[in-house]
Amino acid sequence: MAWSASLAALLPLDHLGHYLHWHWLLISVANLTVIVLMVVTFIAALLLPFPGRRRRKESK
Amino acid sequence: MSTTEVDRQWTTRLRRRATAKLPPEKLLPDTQPSYVASWIYVFGVTTLAALIVVIATGCLLAIRGPQWWHGSYIGHFVNSMHLWSVEIFFFAMVIHLWGKYFMAAWRGGRSLTWVTGGVTFLVSILTAFTGYVSQTNFDAQWISTQAKDGINATGGGAYFNVLNLGQMLMWHIVLLPIAAVVLTALHVLLVRVKGVVPPFADTSDAS
Numbered sequence: 001m002a003w004s005a006s007l008a009a010l011l012p013l014d015h016l017g018h019y020l021h022w023h024w025l026l027i028s029v030a031n032l033t034v035i036v037l038m039v040v041t042f043i044a045a046l047l048l049p050f051p052g053r054r055r056r057k058e059s060k
Numbered sequence: 061m062s063t064t065e066v067d068r069q070w071t072t073r074l075r076r077r078a079t080a081k082l083p084p085e086k087l088l089p090d091t092q093p094s095y096v097a098s099w100i101y102v103f104g105v106t107t108l109a110a111l112i113v114v115i116a117t118g119c120l121l122a123i124r125g126p127q128w129w130h131g132s133y134i135g136h137f138v139n140s141m142h143l144w145s146v147e148i149f150f151f152a153m154v155i156h157l158w159g160k161y162f163m164a165a166w167r168g169g170r171s172l173t174w175v176t177g178g179v180t181f182l183v184s185i186l187t188a189f190t191g192y193v194s195q196t197n198f199d200a201q202w203i204s205t206q207a208k209d210g211i212n213a214t215g216g217g218a219y220f221n222v223l224n225l226g227q228m229l230m231w232h233i234v235l236l237p238i239a240a241v242v243l244t245a246l247h248v249l250l251v252r253v254k255g256v257v258p259p260f261a262d263t264s265d266a267s
Contacts, residue, residue, distance in 0.1 A: 034151070042155050045099035052097065 087252050095259050103156035104251075110149035111244060115237065117142040122233055126196045146188060153181060165257040173250040180243040187240055190232035193222055204228070 018029040066072055120138050121129050128135040157177070166174035193204040204222045211217045221227055 034147075038151060038154055041151075042100075042158050045103070045155065045159070048099055050097045050099055 082253055096256055100159045103152045106152035107156055110145050113145035163257055170254045176243055176247040183239045187236040190228045194229045194232045
């Protein structure tokens with residue numbers, strides 16, 4: 001139980017969420033974080049080399 | 061039975077048509093084209109893997125019921141697995157969608173593949189929404205009372221009542237999962253029939 005309590009203290013989920021507000025745009029920090037992570041993952045997927053790709057090309 | 065009679069049977073005709081369209085080596089291929097060796101191509105199958113976990117954990121939740129998922133450690137664990145697999149499902153599906161959009165994946169007669177993927181995305185949003193309002197907690201009550209005004213404004217509230225827990229639960233665990241799974245199966249079969257969309261041809265030195 002102790003470890004789960006300390007983990008809960010690290011990520012307090014029983015508080016009101018934080019929101020960012022610019023003019024008409026209102027978004028929670030949690031949702032914005034997920035969107036940023038998706039964009040980062042998308043760019044990484046385009047740029048990072050795929051394992052075995054070079055080996056596959058050499059064997060041709 | 062004569063050969064002509066066998067040829068005219070609907071089972072014979074259907075089997076011949078299915079195997080001509082999708083022979084076993086095309087349905088479960090040994091290799092993929094070299095351009096598939098890129099991270100951007102893994103998000104479709106990640107979505108599929110997450111969907112399998114969503115369905116499996118959803119079945120466990122259906123077997124044991126709300127008292128179990130609210131009141132026991134293992135119930136909490138399976139409930140969290142259901143939530144987080146849905147998070148991964150949408151995370152991977154959106155990146156898959158972006159990747160296919162920028163590849164113009166509807167090229168080469170693949171428009172139906174693109175459309176089935178798009179409709180599956182919309183059905184998945186509705187499935188997730190009915191899941192949120194079926195949690196049987198204060199979060200579900202908050203979401204459903206907020207959503208009812210939006211749904212009522214469309215005129216759909218008489219048929220799709222988000223405050224009716226029984227109706228929302230049935231949509232969430234019967235109708236929408238059937239639609240999502242059938243559409244996903246159709247989408248995957250179309251990918252197998254038409255093949256994975258190739259990258260755009262390099263025209264940088266064409267002139």
